[in-house]
Amino acid sequence: MTTETLFSISVQPGQPMVGIEFEGEHFRVPAGISVAAALLSFGHGAFRTSIVGSVPRAPYCMMGVCFECLVEIDGTPARQGCMTPVRDGMIIRRQSGAPSLAALGSGEVQ
Numbered sequence: 001m002t003t004e005t006l007f008s009i010s011v012q013p014g015q016p017m018v019g020i021e022f023e024g025e026h027f028r029v030p031a032g033i034s035v036a037a038a039l040l041s042f043g044h045g046a047f048r049t050s051i052v053g054s055v056p057r058a059p060y061c062m063m064g065v066c067f068e069c070l071v072e073i074d075g076t077p078a079r080q081g082c083m084t085p086v087r088d089g090m091i092i093r094r095q096s097g098a099p100s101l102a103a104l105g106s107g108e109v110q
């Protein structure tokens with residue numbers, strides 16, 4: 001399944017923008033949209049790999065139910081991309097398999 005043509009973002013003149021980084025790529029996106037919407041609009045479909053089998057997974061529900069959109073945000077794993085608004089300077093990484101318990105215990109998981 002491709003997600004490249006399913007999502008696009010229209011930017012209005014004067015709309016506030018923020019800069020985010022995903023896997024070393026830098027993007028300017030409208031402030032307030034979700035991480036998942038931002039990444040999908042740039043053609044990034046696979047946000048993580050499954051714990052069993054390392055199968056690429058992509059956002060599905062976009063409303064916080066399926067947990068297919070988990071990414072690492074600013075060093076904190078298992079963040080729901082569809083429920084997290086972008087923030088200027090945010091650094092996002094793909095999540096591979098299960099996050100370590102030490103990373104989850106950092107106190108940043110919400």
Ligand code: FES
Binds near residue numbers: 062066067068081083
């Ligand atoms: S896409 Fe389903 S929880 Fe984020």
